[in-house]
Amino acid sequence: MYQTTVQPNLKTIEAFDVERVRQDFPILQRLINGKPLVYLDNAATSQKPYSVIDTVRDYYSMLNSNVHRGVHYLSEQSTLAYEDARLKIKEFLNAISACEIIYTRGATEAINLVAWTYGRTHIAEGDEVIISAMEHHANIVPWQLLCEEKKAKLKVIPMTDEGELIMEEYDKLLSDRTKFVSIVQISNSLGTVNPIREVIRKAHERNIPVLVDGAQGVSHLKVDVQELDCDFYVFSGHKLFGPTGIGALYGKAELLQDMPPYQTGGDMIRSVTFEKTIFNDIPNKFEAGTPNIAGAIGLGAAIDYMKYLKMDEVAKHEKGLLEYATQRLNEIDGVHIIGTAKNKASLISFVMDNIHPHDIGTILDSEGIAIRTGHHCCQPVMQRFCIPATARASFAFYNTKSEIDKLVYGIQKVIRVFG
């Protein structure tokens, strides 16, 4: 079977050594505006290790050909590599079978797929769909449009001022009318880690299926879809140190089998006559057309890399970063952290007195520090906290405490400019 170039070295790491890990990421050696890059925009997209970059390059230089259609050597080999990556995703999420893993362009497409196939066939007039107050637009708009089309209602679990879901309100929202729950695992704008196990358990008591938006979850937490017992789980490769344009939908096989196709065309059919088309089995039924082969194989390499780092080590390091950054930012007069949930991922949204996040972003950029400013595709969250935008520093395992010191120095510069 096709192996990525770097595989032989990727056993498991002995002990987590952040300086050593940083060497795996070429972009982290770059200067921005004459200063070493301090990349704190990992929730938007994460950087890629050599193993991913090399895997994609090797695929195009040595293996490129279409999948599932040729009898020639290259096509067979690229099909093997493409399906091998699906197996890696299956293991990464601990799904029962690889046929439960559907490749998509990312989390957004995966949610749309579920809304327009499962949703369209199971949600009718008068039904209700539950989401939360901290969803990304990608987990609001598909459901909103579906509800409009079906004359169904979208219900929203509210949150506290700390950015925690109010579970008693969730209990009240659940009813015989509820036909679907779609919930974010980790909020990209607040960092809150939601109690999704409980959300799922309560929905299942009423036989309501649950989709978990794991876009931010996969890079911070160990995910086990069987243990969670979620019905669907979605994520994007690019936030997991893999390529852009590839992601996955996990769905329980029995649900996927009953769902109509999303897009139609090549690869997703078994036989076509002008009278009738018979669709392929899952997962191919949902993968019409030539897929992002290089992306899928690159995502497989990213998952190998995560396995090599070990999720527990990553979580421990990130916890240290979050605690340190929270403490340092709280020490600065005029800085206010938005999102102070007890259970938080390594991400800090903040605002400053009389200084707009956009100005914070530009000044930090002059120091080589990349953060995100704006509404983070969560306009309802901004409305909830009555702010136009926030500045957000989001950390990955390759970030360091000294980078947090630079962030603090940068924020002090912001205060000097606007003081």
Add this chain to the structure above:
Amino acid sequence: MSELSELYQEVILDHNKSPRNFRKCETCNHDAEGYNPLCGDHIFVYIDLQGDTIKDISFQGSGCAISKSSASLMTSILKGKTKQEALEMFNKFHEVVTSRIGSEQDLSSLGKLAVFSGVRDYPSRVKCASLAWHTMISALKEEKSASTE
């Protein structure tokens, strides 16, 4: 990249801190709302147009230092100008903030607007600087809303 101080010039910082004409104009007969979805800048421009002359102009809203100071400077420059002059100013301003990096420009004809010449080195901030101006044009054309998208 250019120096940060060229973007955040003293005049800009000053107008950001104490914006001029930051109020609702009671006698306004033209107004429009401007929104920049990327950063959440949100402003309202009010104009009291008498014949062809801008008798009074003011603004309200929230935004970054660049958008707020741009709105503030715009209102102080346009008060008393004709519609035609406002349009010419808009075109001039647009040129200042979008002209190619490094291109030589005669900044002397721009008066106070020249302080925004630093913006062109920050492509992501051009929309912040021009939001008020687009909104002003919408108000004059009675379009009610402007967006930088």
